[in-house]
Amino acid sequence: MKSKVITALQTDQAEQGGQVRNAKKVCKQKLVNLLNYVNFTNANVIVHLRHRKFNEVISITAKPQPCKGDMLKCFWNEPSKNIFASFDFLYFVIDGGLVMTTVQPEVQEITEEGIVFLLGEECAIEYARRKSVRRRSTGVKAEVLQNGVLFSGVLRDFSGVSFCIAIPEEAFASFRYLNPEEPVMFLLKKHHDILFSGEVRIINQRREDHSHMLIVEPTTCRINRYKNKEYRSSRHRIIPLPSMVFDHPFGGGSFSLEIEDLGGSGFSVEEHASEAVLFPGLILPEVEIVFASDFTIKCQAQVVYRKTRADGKNDYVRFGIAFLDMDNHDQIRLSAYLHHYSDNKSYVCNKVSQENLWRFFFESGFIYPEKYSSMEGRKENFRETYRRLYMDNAYIARHFIYQEKGAILGHMAMVRFYENAWLIHHHAASRAGNLRAGVAVLNQVGRYVNEFHSLRSTHMNYVICYYRENNKFPSRVFGGCAAALKNPKSCSLDSFAYHKFIKGYRISAQEEIELDNCRPSDIEELKRFYEHHSGGGMLKAFDLEPDLIHCEDLNREFEKIGFKRHRKLFSLRKKGHLKAVIMVNISDVGLNFSNLTNCLHFFAVDEEDLSYEDFEAAISRLSGDYEETEIPVLIYPTRFVVSANIHYEKLYTLWVLNVQALDQYFEFIDSLFARHHRENNEIKNTVSE
Structure with missing residues (x-):
C-alpha cells in the first residue's frame, strides 16, 4: 500500500513537472537521527506550503530543534506574518545531497515563530533527486552581469556542475532585463578575494524565502590560466599517492583527494562525479600536498580543467590543477623531490659536503689558477658564504647538482640578484662527468625555470648569465640561442669590458664632472641610448x-637571511650634460666567484668628450663603498674603452632570456644537442661564469 507522503509528493511533483523514482520509506528512528544531525550542522529543512485558493506552492526554510522521538519543533529563519491564514502545510524536505528526505508529519501548532510536528512511524521517504551533491555555502558574494545590468546576491549552495545564487527580492524588477537564453558573466568572491569568475548559463530560476534563486552552470570545462606551452612540465605518478588536502573556500568543509599525477606546475585529482566539489576556474587559496605526516607542501592553486570517465560501474571526474603561487622553501622542496624522482642522480638545493664541493670546483678546472689568485686572500669569506648558501638553503639562491655515489659530476647555480631576474652562474662539470653532467644540470635549471617562473613569489621574468667567448659550452648554448631566436626582446647579448680598478691611486680632480644620484630622466636617456645601440632585455633585467x-625590496630579502645586497645608481655629468649612468652593486664576497655581483657597471651614454680621467675620477669617488682594494668595473659599450684608452683584462658577454620565450629556448636546446649527438663531438671545456 502506497504511503500518504509518497502520494502527496508525487502529486506535487507532477504538478511542477517533476517525478519521484525509487522512493523508499524511512523509519522513525532513522528520521530522528537525521533531524538531529541537521541541527548539529546548523542546517535547515525546507517547508513546503500550498495556497488554499490558488494552489501556489511556496518554500520556507526553518531550523529543526533537537528531537527525542515524537515531537519536532522548527523555527522559521525569517518571521512569517499572516502567511498561514492562506496556506496549508504540505511536507518538509531534508536535503541530503544526492538523497532527499521528504517528511509529512501531523502539524500540532503553527505560529509566526515556528511550527511543531508530531512524527509518525511512516511519515518519511527518501529518494534520489540529483546527480551530484549540493553543498551549502557561507559568506560568498555573487555578482551576475549581462548586457550592462549587474545583479548582486550570495551563493547559497553549489555542486561540481552548478551554482545556486540567492538574489534579494528588491532586485526582482530588474529581472525583466535578464535573458535566460544568453550566457552571463559570473563572479564569486569572499573577503574581497575572487574565488571564481567566468561565463555561465542559466538553467533554472525560482522564488524562495523572499529571494530569487538563479541556478547556473559553467559553459566550459577548461580555462587557460597561462598561455599554452609546447614544452610543459613533466608529470609523475608518485607511489604511494600523495594527497591534496584543503578547506573548500565556499565553506563546504574539508576534503582530501588522492593526487593522480604531479609536476612542477600542477597536478591532477579524481572525484566520484556525484560527489565532486571542484570545477574549472575555482581558486583554492590554500592547498596542502601531503606526502607523509612530516612532509607537506603548501600552495595556492586553481582548477583548470574537468574530464569525465567511466569504468562501467562508476562515473569519475578528473580535475587538472595549476599552481598559482608557492613559498620559495616549498618550491625548493617540491623541485628537489621531483628532480630526484625522475633521475636519482639529480639534486636540487641539497645539503652538500663542503669538502666535496670545493674539491669539485678545483678538479673540474672551474677555479683555475688566475681565478684562485684573486680569491686566495679572501678564501675564508668564500667558504663562509658557500656554507650558508648550501647548508642553510637560502631561498634567494638555487643550486643544481648531478651526483653519483657521493661524487659531484656537474654543478650549476643561480641567484635572484635583481627584482625579477635570476643570475645563472658557476656551471661546471668534472672531467669524468664531461658533457653528460654539464648538460644534465643545464636541463635541471631549464626545468626549474619552466615550472616555477609563473609563480608570483619566484620573481622571475628574466634569466641572465655572464660568460666569456672563449668558453665553448656557454658560447654554443647561450650565444647560439640568441642567434637562433633572432629577437633581442626575447633573447639578447651585450658585451662588457672587464676593468680592474685599484683603490689608492691618486686621481687628479676633474672639476668639470659632477656625480650625483640618478634621476628618472637619466634612466629614460639611458633607455633611449640602449634601445638604439642594442634593443635587448638588459635594462629591464x-x-x-x-x-x-x-x-x-630585494635588499630587505637578502637582509632577512643574513646576506648583503645593495644597489645604488649615480649619474655622471660633464658641463651639465649626462655622460654615464653608474650602477654600484654591493654583495657578500663569493656570492659570485668572479665578483660580478660585487662590482660597478659603467654605462657610457654619451662618449663624446668623456675621458679616461673622467672615468677614473668617478670610479674613485664611488670606491669607498667597497672593502676590497681591487674593484671590478664592467664597462658598456665596449667601444668606450677603446675611445678613452681604458685598459681592460677581458670581455664578458651578458646573455638575457625573457622567460616568455622559453619554448623557443627549449626548441633550440633540443636541436643543438640532437645535432651534437649526430656529430659525436664532445665538448671538453664546460666551465662558464
Whole structure:
C-alpha cells in the first residue's frame, strides 16, 4: 500500500513537472537521527506550503530543534506574518545531497515563530533527486552581469556542475532585463578575494524565502590560466599517492583527494562525479600536498580543467590543477623531490659536503689558477658564504647538482640578484662527468625555470648569465640561442669590458664632472641610448627603470637571511650634460666567484668628450663603498674603452632570456644537442661564469 507522503509528493511533483523514482520509506528512528544531525550542522529543512485558493506552492526554510522521538519543533529563519491564514502545510524536505528526505508529519501548532510536528512511524521517504551533491555555502558574494545590468546576491549552495545564487527580492524588477537564453558573466568572491569568475548559463530560476534563486552552470570545462606551452612540465605518478588536502573556500568543509599525477606546475585529482566539489576556474587559496605526516607542501592553486570517465560501474571526474603561487622553501622542496624522482642522480638545493664541493670546483678546472689568485686572500669569506648558501638553503639562491655515489659530476647555480631576474652562474662539470653532467644540470635549471617562473613569489621574468667567448659550452648554448631566436626582446647579448680598478691611486680632480644620484630622466636617456645601440632585455633585467631607482625590496630579502645586497645608481655629468649612468652593486664576497655581483657597471651614454680621467675620477669617488682594494668595473659599450684608452683584462658577454620565450629556448636546446649527438663531438671545456 502506497504511503500518504509518497502520494502527496508525487502529486506535487507532477504538478511542477517533476517525478519521484525509487522512493523508499524511512523509519522513525532513522528520521530522528537525521533531524538531529541537521541541527548539529546548523542546517535547515525546507517547508513546503500550498495556497488554499490558488494552489501556489511556496518554500520556507526553518531550523529543526533537537528531537527525542515524537515531537519536532522548527523555527522559521525569517518571521512569517499572516502567511498561514492562506496556506496549508504540505511536507518538509531534508536535503541530503544526492538523497532527499521528504517528511509529512501531523502539524500540532503553527505560529509566526515556528511550527511543531508530531512524527509518525511512516511519515518519511527518501529518494534520489540529483546527480551530484549540493553543498551549502557561507559568506560568498555573487555578482551576475549581462548586457550592462549587474545583479548582486550570495551563493547559497553549489555542486561540481552548478551554482545556486540567492538574489534579494528588491532586485526582482530588474529581472525583466535578464535573458535566460544568453550566457552571463559570473563572479564569486569572499573577503574581497575572487574565488571564481567566468561565463555561465542559466538553467533554472525560482522564488524562495523572499529571494530569487538563479541556478547556473559553467559553459566550459577548461580555462587557460597561462598561455599554452609546447614544452610543459613533466608529470609523475608518485607511489604511494600523495594527497591534496584543503578547506573548500565556499565553506563546504574539508576534503582530501588522492593526487593522480604531479609536476612542477600542477597536478591532477579524481572525484566520484556525484560527489565532486571542484570545477574549472575555482581558486583554492590554500592547498596542502601531503606526502607523509612530516612532509607537506603548501600552495595556492586553481582548477583548470574537468574530464569525465567511466569504468562501467562508476562515473569519475578528473580535475587538472595549476599552481598559482608557492613559498620559495616549498618550491625548493617540491623541485628537489621531483628532480630526484625522475633521475636519482639529480639534486636540487641539497645539503652538500663542503669538502666535496670545493674539491669539485678545483678538479673540474672551474677555479683555475688566475681565478684562485684573486680569491686566495679572501678564501675564508668564500667558504663562509658557500656554507650558508648550501647548508642553510637560502631561498634567494638555487643550486643544481648531478651526483653519483657521493661524487659531484656537474654543478650549476643561480641567484635572484635583481627584482625579477635570476643570475645563472658557476656551471661546471668534472672531467669524468664531461658533457653528460654539464648538460644534465643545464636541463635541471631549464626545468626549474619552466615550472616555477609563473609563480608570483619566484620573481622571475628574466634569466641572465655572464660568460666569456672563449668558453665553448656557454658560447654554443647561450650565444647560439640568441642567434637562433633572432629577437633581442626575447633573447639578447651585450658585451662588457672587464676593468680592474685599484683603490689608492691618486686621481687628479676633474672639476668639470659632477656625480650625483640618478634621476628618472637619466634612466629614460639611458633607455633611449640602449634601445638604439642594442634593443635587448638588459635594462629591464637590471631593474634600470625610472620607477625602480629607489626600490629596496630585494635588499630587505637578502637582509632577512643574513646576506648583503645593495644597489645604488649615480649619474655622471660633464658641463651639465649626462655622460654615464653608474650602477654600484654591493654583495657578500663569493656570492659570485668572479665578483660580478660585487662590482660597478659603467654605462657610457654619451662618449663624446668623456675621458679616461673622467672615468677614473668617478670610479674613485664611488670606491669607498667597497672593502676590497681591487674593484671590478664592467664597462658598456665596449667601444668606450677603446675611445678613452681604458685598459681592460677581458670581455664578458651578458646573455638575457625573457622567460616568455622559453619554448623557443627549449626548441633550440633540443636541436643543438640532437645535432651534437649526430656529430659525436664532445665538448671538453664546460666551465662558464
